[in-house]
Amino acid sequence: MKLGLFACAAVAGACAFAAAPATEKKIDDLLKRMTLEEKVGQLVQIGSGDFASGDVEKGPLDSRVANAVARGEAGLLISCCGIRKYNQLQKLAVEESRLGIPIMLGHDVIHGCRTVAPIPLGLSCAWDEELWRGLAETLAAEARTRGIDWTFAPMLDVSRDARWGRIAECAGQDPFLASRYAVAMVRGFQGDNPADGRHVAACLKHYVGYGACEGGRDYNTVELSDDTLRNVYLPPFEAGVRAGALSVMPAFHVMNGVPCSANPYLLRDTLRGRFGFEGLTVSDWGSIGELVPPRHGVYANLADAAAGALAAGMDVDMMSDAYRKHLAGKVKIGVVGAAALDEAVRHVLRVKFALGLFEHPYADEKLLGKLDLEKHAEQMRVAARKSVVLLKNEKRVLPLKKGARVVLMGELGDNPTEMLGTWQTWNVPGENATLLAGLKADGVDVVYAPCYTVTGAVDAAAVVAAATNADVVVATFGELCGPNVSMNGENTSRADVGLPGEQDKVVRALRAAGKPFVAVLFNGRPLAIPELAEACDALVEAWNPGSSGGWGVADVMTGVAEPTGRLTVDFPHKTGECPLYYNRLQTGRPWVEGNMWTTRYIDAPSPGKSLFPFGFGLAYVSFGYANEKVSVEGDKVVFTADVTNLGGRAGEEVVQVYVRDVVACVSRPRRELKGWRRLELAGGETKTARIEVPVSALGFWHAGRRVPGEGEFRAWIAPDSDRGRELSFTIGGNGK
Numbered sequence: 001m002k003l004g005l006f007a008c009a010a011v012a013g014a015c016a017f018a019a020a021p022a023t024e025k026k027i028d029d030l031l032k033r034m035t036l037e038e039k040v041g042q043l044v045q046i047g048s049g050d051f052a053s054g055d056v057e058k059g060p061l062d063s064r065v066a067n068a069v070a071r072g073e074a075g076l077l078i079s080c081c082g083i084r085k086y087n088q089l090q091k092l093a094v095e096e097s098r099l100g101i102p103i104m105l106g107h108d109v110i111h112g113c114r115t116v117a118p119i120p121l122g123l124s125c126a127w128d129e130e131l132w133r134g135l136a137e138t139l140a141a142e143a144r145t146r147g148i149d150w151t152f153a154p155m156l157d158v159s160r161d162a163r164w165g166r167i168a169e170c171a172g173q174d175p176f177l178a179s180r181y182a183v184a185m186v187r188g189f190q191g192d193n194p195a196d197g198r199h200v201a202a203c204l205k206h207y208v209g210y211g212a213c214e215g216g217r218d219y220n221t222v223e224l225s226d227d228t229l230r231n232v233y234l235p236p237f238e239a240g241v242r243a244g245a246l247s248v249m250p251a252f253h254v255m256n257g258v259p260c261s262a263n264p265y266l267l268r269d270t271l272r273g274r275f276g277f278e279g280l281t282v283s284d285w286g287s288i289g290e291l292v293p294p295r296h297g298v299y300a301n302l303a304d305a306a307a308g309a310l311a312a313g314m315d316v317d318m319m320s321d322a323y324r325k326h327l328a329g330k331v332k333i334g335v336v337g338a339a340a341l342d343e344a345v346r347h348v349l350r351v352k353f354a355l356g357l358f359e360h361p362y363a364d365e366k367l368l369g370k371l372d373l374e375k376h377a378e379q380m381r382v383a384a385r386k387s388v389v390l391l392k393n394e395k396r397v398l399p400l401k402k403g404a405r406v407v408l409m410g411e412l413g414d415n416p417t418e419m420l421g422t423w424q425t426w427n428v429p430g431e432n433a434t435l436l437a438g439l440k441a442d443g444v445d446v447v448y449a450p451c452y453t454v455t456g457a458v459d460a461a462a463v464v465a466a467a468t469n470a471d472v473v474v475a476t477f478g479e480l481c482g483p484n485v486s487m488n489g490e491n492t493s494r495a496d497v498g499l500p501g502e503q504d505k506v507v508r509a510l511r512a513a514g515k516p517f518v519a520v521l522f523n524g525r526p527l528a529i530p531e532l533a534e535a536c537d538a539l540v541e542a543w544n545p546g547s548s549g550g551w552g553v554a555d556v557m558t559g560v561a562e563p564t565g566r567l568t569v570d571f572p573h574k575t576g577e578c579p580l581y582y583n584r585l586q587t588g589r590p591w592v593e594g595n596m597w598t599t600r601y602i603d604a605p606s607p608g609k610s611l612f613p614f615g616f617g618l619a620y621v622s623f624g625y626a627n628e629k630v631s632v633e634g635d636k637v638v639f640t641a642d643v644t645n646l647g648g649r650a651g652e653e654v655v656q657v658y659v660r661d662v663v664a665c666v667s668r669p670r671r672e673l674k675g676w677r678r679l680e681l682a683g684g685e686t687k688t689a690r691i692e693v694p695v696s697a698l699g700f701w702h703a704g705r706r707v708p709g710e711g712e713f714r715a716w717i718a719p720d721s722d723r724g725r726e727l728s729f730t731i732g733g734n735g736k
């Protein structure tokens with residue numbers, strides 16, 4: 001990140017955001033001139049327009065919003081009012097408010113804007129940092145065409161529970177991979193200079209531990225030991241802060257009884273103290289208002305909640321009105337210190353300077369015309385290809401043979417609004433590529449037989465009849481996530497993560513039909529699908545693949561592109577196994593086949609075997625591993641392995657490194673991902689994968705202390721979290 005308007009506080013080789021001294025002086029000067037009410041105004045975020053209206057560009061400015069901005073009572077806006085209205089509101093802020101402090105407009109550009117990438121859970125399966133960064137950069141530019149200069153992304157919640165609907169929005173269950181995702185997305189959204197009019201402020205959310213909500217039920221209670229908080233849930237946020245993120249959004253839930261929205265341990269001690277964060281914190285929607293009865297009930301009334309949240313380190317109040325109504329009063333009576341208020345305002349002004357809003361407050365209304373939307377669509381197509389995970393491919397039914405008569409079945413095979421997934425955006429549904437469109441574009445002789453829907457009754461005879469003339473059946477399965485029904489995303493937790501509706505009947509009908517059948521999943525969470533996985537000949541996990549999704553998925557199914565995705569979450573056999581994750585502890589009785597006194601379910605396969613494990617994914621070729629080696633070389637551990645493409649066509653392997661600390665002061669996970677390398681291999685080609693892991697990465701947190709990794713370790717250089725030849729190495733002692 002260039003110095004420009006702010007310096008990089010180069011920390012541990014990263015570059016956390018820090019305002020340059022010259023900027024700090026400008027802020028000092030502004031603070032001296034601001035009234036109490038103007039300071040409070042900089043901490044208030046209100047809606048930017050009529051949320052109900054369809055086309056926000058049309059119609060007049062919302063007068064309530066316009067007046068608040070002109071009077072300096074709302075320094076931040078949320079939701080998109082369109083670029084024209086953004087500039088009109090900005091003009092009021094800059095030319096009519098007393099000090100001319102510009103506004104900032106935030107919105108959820110999570111994985112799409114005018115064009116749409118696969119949902120983040122799908123993107124995470126690409127294991128590709130450059131892809132993630134490039135997509136964020138494209139989405140930032142598209143966001144700026146809407147006047148949005150701040151996105152509420154990346155979502156960094158580690159999630160181990162398929163019941164939680166927001167698992168769709170996250171980068172899976174592994175802290176290390178989610179941390180690499182965090183860095184890539186922050187750098188993509190913000191670029192080297194967020195003030196260039198084509199980048200936006202990133203916002204790390206939901207701080208922290210949201211994915212651990214009890215029962216996988218959204219908004220529910222979170223109880224985490226400090227060790228688990230530090231070792232599993234905080235790392236992606238620390239990585240994002242050290243990559244320069246300009247904002248952080250605390251989550252709705254309580255963390256061990258204290259709401260994240262007013263939690264000094266999380267907001268001050270950890271985020272500011274340990275991570276050195278200097279940007280702004282913004283509450284999640286209305287969450288300061290949720291601190292009072294009959295909700296969390298940690299403050300008696302909204303005025304006390306306003307005072308408590310600010311004191312705890314919450315800078316901006318998104319949509320609860322607590323700060324707007326009560327903060328000035330609390331300052332006047334000395335409950336909220338003037339210094340605490342100034343500190344929060346400083347954080348906000350730093351971000352506005354970082355975005356260049358004082359120098360260039362207006363959005364470029366011609367920017368959309370300058371963007372190459374064709375190129376963006378192609379980028380989303382590549383992202384869709386890389387997010388696909390091939391989970392099964394028997395009888396080599398994939399790639400589809402040229403000339404094969406294909407019958408495509410199911411509602412999800414040709415529904416453009418079901419391609420996008422959670423967080424719908426401003427794309428044009430009619431432009432979205434469905435799987436039918438993709439198969440046709442790739443020259444497949446395909447007939448579409450809708451046959452059944454996700455939630456409707458299934459006529460098994462109709463399914464069998466439709467299959468009759470097919471050489472291959474491509475049957476779509478999954479969840480709805482369109483404008484009408486959402487089965488994943490915010491507040492869509494499911495108590496049963498099997499196939500919704502009567503889709504299982506389709507599985508049985510196709511098994512009876514006896515035709516080769518490819519199942520394609522369009523979903524936003526790991527599904528418990530043992531029957532489907534067993535009955536189909538090939539299983540393609542397509543997630544919600546985005547606006548170019550149908551093309552990308554078809555490219556993989558026809559062999560135009562190779563399947564290169566690898567799972568970043570475990571798939572359960574049954575819902576009751578959730579939460580299910582590969583990096584679990586061994587326990588004192590790790591499961592052993594046939595030994596009833598080891599951890600297990602009597603009505604589900606062993607807990608040691610997921611339906612599909614973290615890291616798993618097939619290619620159209622297989623890969624051989626040989627000469628796996630590990631050596632400790634100073635402050636790093638070097639892993640090498642020779643990987644061979646055993647097939648006759650090109651392929652790409654994701655070589656993964658896992659370690660286990662055999663003996664430590666606390667029990668450590670059976671495996672932990674510590675690195676990966678993508679290897680492109682021509683048919684028959686062998687390459688050596690080399691992955692270096694800093695010794696410091698073998699450490700862990702316990703009782704508030706960073707414990708260095710030492711002693712005996714096991715390791716695996718492997719294709720997924722279940723396989724690989726076991727290696728050993730030692731840190732410290734004579735193992736140096």
Ligand code: GLC
Binds near residue numbers: 108284490
């Ligand atoms: C929502 C979500 C959060 C989002 C915010 C603003 O409730 O929890 O992810 O950024 O409100 O839309």
